[in-house]
Amino acid sequence: MGPTAPRRRAAPAARESLPGLLTVCLLLPTCASKAGPAFKPNILLIMADDLGIGDLGCYGNDTLRTPNIDRLAEEGVRLTQHLAAAPVCTPSRAAFLTGRHALRSGMDATHGYRVLRWNGGSGGLPQNETTFARILQRQGYATGLIGKWHQGVNCESRTDHCWPPQVAVALGGRLWLSTQMMALGVLTVAAGKTLGLISVPWKFVWGAASLVLLFFGSWFASLGFVRRWNCILMRNHDVVEQPMALESTARLLSGEALSFIQRHKPGPFLLFVSLLHVHVPLMTTKEFQGKSQHGLYGDNVEEMDGLVGDILNAIEEHGLKNTTLTYFTSDHGGHLEAIDGHVQLGGWNGIYRGKAVGGGPHVRDPRPWIFRWPGVLPAGRVIQEPTSLMDVFPTVVQLGGGQVPQDRVIDGRSLVPLLQGETEHSAHEFLFHYCGEHLHAARWHDKDSGRLWKVHYVTPRLHPEGAGACYGHGLCPCSGPGVTHHDPPLLFDLSGDPSEAQPLAPGSEPLYGAVLARVEQAVREHRRTLSPVPPQLSPGRIAWKPWLQPCCGHFPFCSCSQDPALREA
Helix, strand or coil: CCCCCCCCCHHHHHHCCCEEEEEEEEEEECCCCCCCCCCCCCEEEEEEECCCCHHHHHHHCCCCHHHHHHHHHHHHHECCEEEEECCCHHHHHHHHHHHCCHHHHCCCCCCCCCCCCCCCCCCCCCCCCCCHHHHHHHCCCEEEEECCCCCCCCCCCCCCCCCHHHHHHHHHHHHHHHHHHHHHHHHHHHHHHCCCCCCHHHHHHHHHHHHHHHHHHHHHHHHHHHHHHHHHHHEEEEEEECCCCCHHHHHHHHHHHHHHHHHHCCCEEEEEECCCCCCCCCCCCCCCCCCCCCHHHHHHHHHHHHHHHHHHHHHHHHHCCHEEEEEECCCCCCCCCEEEEEEECCCCCCCCCCCCCCCCCCCCCEECCCCCCCCCCCEEEECCCEEEHHHHHHHHHHHCCCCCCCCCCCCCCCCCHHHCCCCCCCCCCCCEEEEEEEEEEEEEEEECCEEEEEEEEEEEECCCCCCCCCCCCCCCCHHHHHHHEEEEEEEECCCCCCCCCCCHHHCCCCCCHHHHHHHHHHHHEEEEEEEECCCCCCCCCCCCCHHCCCEEEEEEEEEEEECHHHCCC
């Protein structure tokens, strides 16, 4: 899903904090400051894109080969209820970087636009947001981001992400249909004029025909430049490849990660590898094409596992395995609506609702989540406590010797006690599930009884009816006629019904009323912590602006490519 940026954004606080190779694909620089006296582990964060929890062997898939990620799980801690911070890329990643609901930074939908779509836009992660990387820089860490950013462009840290093909295709289809309808209207008027059935000046007919041609030409030309403008590779502030050669980008990003580890092995370092896998268009090298049992998507998953293996092997070869905290996850669950005809291009979310059933993608779905730190975290441990992607922020800040900001609400909770076995329960009592600005559901973990409740206030209307996702929309909507508001809300006991197959009723659940009342009280308290902020995904900010478009060469025919030798290296 495409990118965008604010006017003067997270330079010191957010953007500058994750330097390395950005694809957008990206390449950001590295920064370090004075180290403190305490031991600080290296921190390696690997994030896939649109990967379903059911796509990995360590989560029960026995038809896709993911030996490297499975090995990571065997040597580390695996969580089964680690929830996405948002259902789509931009807000989920903003929450991951800041430890805060994306709504608090303006990085979630308020006008129906849910992701940054253009590099030449002006929305993005605000300057007053602090990322975990910025905090760790102050603790002496070299920091790097290699891969997808999707938090805005044209600030101190410029970033990008390729326009998602399924969105471009859907938009193009709607525009083409509109063009046809307009042309049909003009032809009808012209026929009526010719046959003497209506009395209108020919100037009107020719003027209307000219407007239809202008409309068609404007949108067709714009879509024709989408890949050139939106699919770029940047190193720090410079565009180094436009359009990006997707077929070889995977190995390029892997090589950048290995180079970063080599350069900074004395440590401490923070490396965030933000993979393009397994988001459409599923560009896969010939080495992996046709090798899986699940078509192009399966090939892409297995290639992703190979890239993860390359990075893990580099950590071990440099003798850093026991001094490196390694984390693997996905920004959210599998995109079930990603299809091409009858071919599935999205992942599998296992038994969980996630994007599959009534909860839709708005209700954050469990995703794969693995932490490894040999000698510190117990190998092979499985944790079923509800946790959030936002918990990574306070966790890495604590391990890096920093302090979380005290001047704002931090929604994440440190996982260190839970991971090390010092406590049995997550620090979260309540978790709130947003779709854009709309609260769709909430979870309550009653630690006294051990029961985990989930309340749905809003669910999407699946399309077509009875399907497992919103195939007719490309993504399930957050509001409007495409959703159902529940009064009373739907209540599930996830302790015994993790797939949310059977909503509870007052007659079957004695605690029905008490649970709804307690969750409603928590929702009211949560909403009191929200403050109005400038929306970063407003139409004015996400709109493409020629003067903000990153470009190498001569606009609008931006074009440059890296030396093939550099790509091979």
